Amino acid sequence: MSAEAVGAAESAGAGAASGAAVPEVTLLGVRHHGPGSARAVAAALAALQPDAVLIEGPPEADGLAAAAAEKEMVPPVALLAHVSDDPARAAFWPFAEFSPEWVALRHALDAGVPVRFIDLPAAQSLALGPRGGDDEEDRTVTGEGDTSGGDGASEEGEGSGVPGGTSRPAPVDPIAPVDPIAELAAAAGHADPEVWWEDAVEHRTPDGDPLAPFAALAEAMAALREHHPAERRDLVREAAMRQQVRAARRAGHRRIAVVCGAWHVPALAAMPTVAHDRALLAGLPKKAKVELTWVPWTHRRLSQHTGYGAGIDSPGWYHHLFTAPGQPVARWMTRVAELLRAEDHPVSSAHVIEAVRLADSLAAVRGRPLPGLTETLDAVRAVMCDGSDVALGLVRDRLVVGDALGEVPDSVPAVPLQRDLTRLQRTLRLKPEAAARELVLDLRKDLDVERSRLLHRLRLLGLHWGRPARDSVNSTGTFRETWQLAWEPEFSVRLVEAGQWGTTVRSAATGRAVAEAAKAELTALTALAEQCLLADLPDALPEVMRALADRAALDTDAGHLAAALPALVRTLRYGDVRATDTSALTAVAHGLAERLSVALPAACTGLDADGATARRAELDAVHQAVALLGGATAERWADTLAALAAREPHGGPATGVPGLLRGRAVRLLLDDGRLDAEEAGRRLGLVLSTASEPADAGGWVEGFVSGGGALLLHDPVLLGLLDGWLCGVSPEAFTDLLPVLRRTFSSLETGVRHTIGSRVAAGPLSAPAGAAVPDAPLDEERADATTEVLALLLGVRVPQPRIPRQVDRRATA
Template sequence: MTGTEEAVGRWPRQGPLLLGVRHHGPGSARAVRAALAAARPQVVLIEGPPEADALIPLAAEEDMRPPVALLAHAVDEPGRSAFWPLAEFSPEWVAIRWALEHDVPARFIDLPATHTLVWGRDEATEPEDATSADRGEEADRGEEADVPADADADAPVSGAEVRVDPLAVLAETAGYDDPERWWEDVVEHRGGGAGDEGDPFAPFTVLEEAMGALRETFGTGGHDRDLVREAYMRLQMRAAQREFGDEVAVVCGAWHVPALRHRTTVAADKALLKGLPKVRTDMTWVPWTHRRLARRSGYGAGIDSPGWYGHLFGAPDRPVERWLTKVAGLLREEDRMVSSAHVIEAVRLAETLAAMRGRPLAGLTETTDAVRAVMCEGSDVPLALVHDRLVVGDVLGEVPQAAPAVPLQRDLDRIQRRLRLKPEALERELELDLRKDTDAERSRLLHRLELLGVPWGEPVASRGSTGTFRETWRLRWEPELAVRVAEAGVWGTTVLAAATARAESDAVAAPGLADVTALAERCLLAELPDALPTVMRVLTDRAALDADVGHLAQALPALVRSLRYGDVRGTDTGALTEVAAGLAERIFVGLPPACTALDADAAEELRRHVDAVHGAVGLLGDAPAPAHADLRQRWQAVLRVLSDRDTVPGVIRGRAVRLLLDGGELAQDEAARLMGLVLSPGTPPGDAAAWIEGFVGGGSGGGMLLVHDERLLGLVDAWLTGVPAEAFTDVLPLLRRTFSAYEPGVRRTLGELVRRGPGRTGGTATAGAGIPGFAPDLDGERADAVVPVVRLLLGLDTVDDGADNDLVGVGR
C-alpha cells in the first residue's frame, strides 16, 4: 500500500478534517496541499467571508496572479471596507487552487462581511480611515503577533485587556525568544509537509493539541468576537456535513480548531448570532502587494518577510543556495562586485551559523548574516536594499477583467491600458512633456484622480526644467487605492464625470477664498471645463464678499498660476484673467492700510504675501488684455508707498525697496541711500534689523546682492559694528535668521569680504568712483574677450569648418 493510501486510511472519519494553519505560512501551505492530496475530501471549507463564494472560480483564471485580496465594502458607504489578503504561499489560496483543480466545491465559512463591516464602524478605538475597518482580518491574526510575547500564561484573561499571541507562547515554552525563528524551525524547515512516518496529518494533529492547551488556559485570549465567528463556522460545518457526510476538510486559523472541534448545540450557536447588525455589502478581488503583507497595523497581515516566505514556498530544493544566488544577482544589478565565490562562501557561512545555533536549516537570520559579512563587506547599506527588494519585495498581484468592479474602476482600467500607464507596486518617477498628446492625457488623468482622493501619483519638482510644459510625478500603486476608487464611484461612472462632480461639490463647500482659487487651478490642470463655470461663480461671489487683504493675497498666486497652465494646455482662461485682475486691484488699494499697526509675526506673514503678489502681478502683467497692461506700474507705485511710510514695519519696507531694486525701478545709489537712512544712529536697532531682513533676508538672493555690491555690505557692516552692546542681543536673532538662510558658499564669501575690509578686495580693480569691484562704465574690451567662449558653448561656432574660434584674449 502506498504512503498516500496509508495516509487516507488514517483520516479520522468521525468528523470533518480540521487543518489548522498559520495565515501566510509557506510551511502550512505545503502541509495543507499534502493533506488535501491524501484525504481527497468532497468539499473544502475555508476561513473567509461567504459573500466571496461566487468569486472563487476566478482564482483559476490565467490572469489571476497572487498576491491578491478579497475586498468587501459597504454599498452605501464604500469607504467602510475590509480586506482578506492571500499570497501564493497562503494556505487558504492553496486550498482554493486545489479544490478548483480537482473539481471539488470550495466555500468560505467565516462570519459574513455584512456583519464584520458594522463591527469595524462600531470599533471605538479604530481610526476613521477608509481602509482600517477590517476587524474580521485582524481579529483572526492572533497567531501572528498582535500582543506582547511575554503574556503571563497564569494570569486571568479579560477580553479587552490581554490578547494572546499563540506563537509567542509556544515559542517561549520551547525555549525560543523569537516566535518567527521557532516557527521556521518546527514548520517551515520540515520540507514537503508530511509528518513522521509519511503521515501528512501529523503537523495538524500536533498543532491542534498545542492550541487546545492554550485555549484551556487563556480562553478566547482577548479575542471575544471569535466566539461569534466560531459559532457561525460550526453552523456552516454542520450544513456541509449534511450535504457531503464527514468527507469535509476545513482550512482555518489554528487558534480556531479547538473551538470548531468543541461540541455545542445548534440553538446555542444561533443564539450568539441573533441580532447582529448588518450592512449591504459588495465584494470583489483586488491586487495586493508583498509590501502590504509586511504591515502589522490595520488590515495588514503582519509577516516580516513575505519575499522570503514566497521563496521558501516556491523553491523546489536547496532553498538557501537559490536564495543567496538571487541576492547575488540583485547586488550585481546594482554594480556591486559579487562573484560565484561569494555565493559559495555565503552558503558555507549560513550553514555553519545554523549548525552553531542548533537550527535544522539556515533561516533568514543566518542567510542575512552571511550576506552582510560576505557580499556586503559588513555594510548595512546594501543589506537594506536586499531587505527591501527581496526579503519584503515589490510584487504586485493581478486580477482578471472578469472580476466585479464599480463602473469607475472599469473606466480607470480602460484609460490606464490606453495610456500604457500600468499600476506598479515599485515607486517610480514619470516625466511628462505636456506638449505631447499622450503625456498631456496622462497628466490630466493623474490630476483628476488626485482631485478624487485617489493619490496614485504625487507631483514633484522637475529636475531638468522649470518650464510649465514639464511635469514630474512619483507613482506608486497601493492596494487601498482600490477602496478610494470604489468610494469615489459615488461621484460618477467615469473618471471625467466623477472629477467634475467632485470639483463642483468642493467649490460650494470650500471654507475660504484661497481654497476656491486652488480648486480652480486644479480644475485647469485636470481639464474639467464643465466644472469651471460653477467654480468661477463661487470664486466671484467669494472674492466680492471677502475684504481681508491677506485672504486676497493668498488667493491671487494660485489664480495666476492657473493662467500659465491654461496657456500651456490651450484652455480658455479669459474669465480667470478678469477675476485675477479684479483681485489685484483690490489688493493694490487695501495693502498699504493693512500694513500698519502690525506685530512682528503679522508683519512677517504680510511680507510673504507681498512676495507672492509680486510674482503673481509679474505674470498677470503679461496677459494680452490691454486693460491689464499697466498692472505692473500700479503695483510698483504701491511698493513705493510701502517703502516710504514710516508706519509700515521695517521688514515690509525693506522688502519693498528690494523688489523695486530688482525690477530696475530703483537705482542702486537710491537703494544705498535708503539703507543708509534706516541704518543711521537715530533708528532703533530692532527696526533697522527688521529692515535688513526684509531687504536681503531669506532665499531671495540677498546674499549675492551683498557679495556683488560692497557698498551695501559696507553699510551693513558699519551699522552692525556700531550697535550698542545692550541692543545687540535684541537684534541678533533677526540677523541670525537673515544670514542663516544663505547658501554656505555665500556665507563664506561674505565672511572673506568682511575679513579683508573695504577697499582691499583681492583681484579687483578699484574704479575711479572708489568702489572696489565696480566701475562707472562697461569695460568693452574685457567683455568682448568672453564672446568666443560663449559662442562655442552655445554651439554657434564649429571647430572643424575653419570658422573663427580664436580664443586669444580670453585670459585678459
C-alpha cells in the same frame, strides 16, 4: 488532557473513520499566510482527496471562487467586501501564493470539487463593527502572529488607518486577546515566538503522515483554550462555521476538509447542539447589504501592521520559501547578489558561496535546524554589504518585503468607475505597479497630456496613484511634468467611494470638484481651480470660478488674498501648452491683485518678528505673481510697494511697517528698475542713521540684502554705508543684532561673502556717490606667477626670470 483536546486531535488527525456512511470531517488548522502551513495543507489535501473543501472566509464569496482558477488571476489578491450604501465600511481578505487558504482554494478548483467559505458572513461582520474596542484598535486580525486567524479580514472605516474605524462600540467582553504562537514558544522555552515557529513549522518538509502536524497543533490549541477562553466574537464566528460544516454534511459530502485558523480547531471539533449555535447567532445585528469582488494586492501591503495590512514582516522571504524547489538559502543568496550587482555593488559568485557557508554556520551555532531570515540577513550584511546597513536596507525593501502586485481577470465584477480606469490605463499604457517609479511627461505630446489629465483627475478623487515630484512643482517651465507613481491596494476602496460622483473618471472628478467648491474657503478654491484646469474639467470650472469670485469679493483678509493669488497666476502658465481657456481665471486674478494692493499696507502694520517674516514670504510670492500679470495691475502693485517702503514707525513699532518689510519693498522696487541705486542708497543711509532703532535697521538690511548680495559688490556706496553703520553700533546693540546679521549674510552665496569680506578688509569703504572703491595694492609676486600661463594662452614667448637656487619653483608657481 481534556476530552475536548482529545476530540480536537482526533478530528484534525484522522476524522471520523467509523464507516463510509458517516461523513469524515478533517480539520486543518493553519497560520494565515504561513508557507509551512501552505505546504502542509497541500500535502494533506493530496492525501485526503476530499469531495468538499471548506475555507475560513465570507460565504458571500462562494460565487467568486471560480475566478481563482483563471490564468489571469495572479496572487497576491484579496477579496473586497463593502457596504453598498457606505463604501468606506469595507474589509479585505488577502491571499498570497503562500497562503494556506489559497492553496486549498486552488486544490479544490483544480480537482473539480465544491469549495465553500464558512466564516461569519461579511454582511454581519461589517454590521457588527470593528473587532473589540479601543484596546484592540491596533491589533491586525490577519497578522503574521495570528495563528488562529482572527476575523480573516482587515477592516477599515472612514480613513481611520487602523482595523475597524466606522464605529467604536464598547467591547462585548473584557477578555484580553491571546497570541497562541507566543504561548507555545514560551512553553517550549523559546523567547522569540517567530524563531520558534520558523524552526517548528516553516523549515519542516512534510514527510510521513501528512496529517500529523495538524493533529499536534490541534492538541496544543485545545490545551491553550482551556486556559485562555475565546472572545465572544470568536464564539459567534465559530458557531457560524459549525453551521456551514453541518450544511456540507447534509449536502451528502463524505470527505470534508476544513481549512481554518488553528485557534478555531478545538471549537469545530467538539460540535455542540444546533440550538446552542443558533442561540449564539440570534443576537447578531441586522445584516448590511454588501458587495464583494476580487482586487489586486501587494506584498508591501501585507507587510503593514495597521490599516489594510496583514502584519507579515517578510512576505518576499515567505514567497521565496514556498516557491523555491530546493536549496532555498543558496537560491536566496543568488537573488541578493543579482540585486546588489544591478545597484553597482561589487558582488561575485565567491561572495554567494561564502554567504551561504556563513548562514549555515550561524544556524549551527544558534542551534537552528536551517538558516532562517535572521541568519541569511546577518550573512548578507557581513559578506556582501561589507557591514553596511544601507545596502542591507535595499535587500530588505526589494526582496524581504518585495514589490509584487497581483492581477485580477476582467471577468471579476467591478464598479463602472473601476472598469473605466482600467480601460484608460490600457489606452494610455500606464500599468499599475507596486514599486515606486518616476514618470516624466512632455505636455507637447498628446499621449502625455492625456496621462497628466488622468493623474490629476484621480488626485481630485483622492487616489494619489501619482504624486507630482518636487522639481515639477517648483519648475518654471510649462511643458514638463515629473510624477512618482506607486499603486496601493486600498485604491480599490477609494474607487468604490468615488462611484457616488460618476461612472467614469472624468464625470466623477467633475462631480467631486463641484461638491468641494460649494464648501471650500478662498485658498482651497484657488487650488481647486488649478486642479480643474490641470485635469481638463471644463464642466466643473465655471462652478469653481463662480464660487471663487464670490469668496474673493467677501474675503478681506490680506493673508488669504496673498495665499490665493500666486496659485491662480501659477495656473495661468499652463494655458498655452495645454490649450486651456484661462480667461475666467485671468479676470479673477487681476481682481485679487487689485484688492490685495489696497489691503496689504494696513495688514503689514504692527507685526512682530514672526508675523513680519511670514508676511515677507507672502510679499515675495505676490510680487512674482503680479510680474506675470503685468499691465495696470503691476503699476498699482509698484505704488503699494512704495507706500510700504515709506511707512516708518515714527510713533513706535505698532504705528509703522517693520523694517524687514520696508527693506524688502525697496529691494523689489530696485530690482524692477522703479528705483535707482542712488535713491536706494539714500534710504539705506536714513535707516542706518543714529535716529533709527538698531533692531529695526537690522531688519531693514535683512530684507534689502537677502534678495542677492551681489548688489553690495556692484555698488560700493551701499557697502560703505553698511560698513560704517556696523562699525558705529554700540556693543550692546551689536550683540542683539548678531543673529539677524548672521541669518542675512549666511543666505548669500559663498563667493559673494568672501568678496565682501575681502573688500571690507582692504580699507575704508566710504566714498562719494559714483566714486569707485580703491583697489587693493598689487601683489607683484602673485602676478609674476601667472606670466607663463598668460604667455601660453597668448602664444608669445617671455624670457624666464632667473630664480635663486634656494627658492622652490613649486612654491613660486
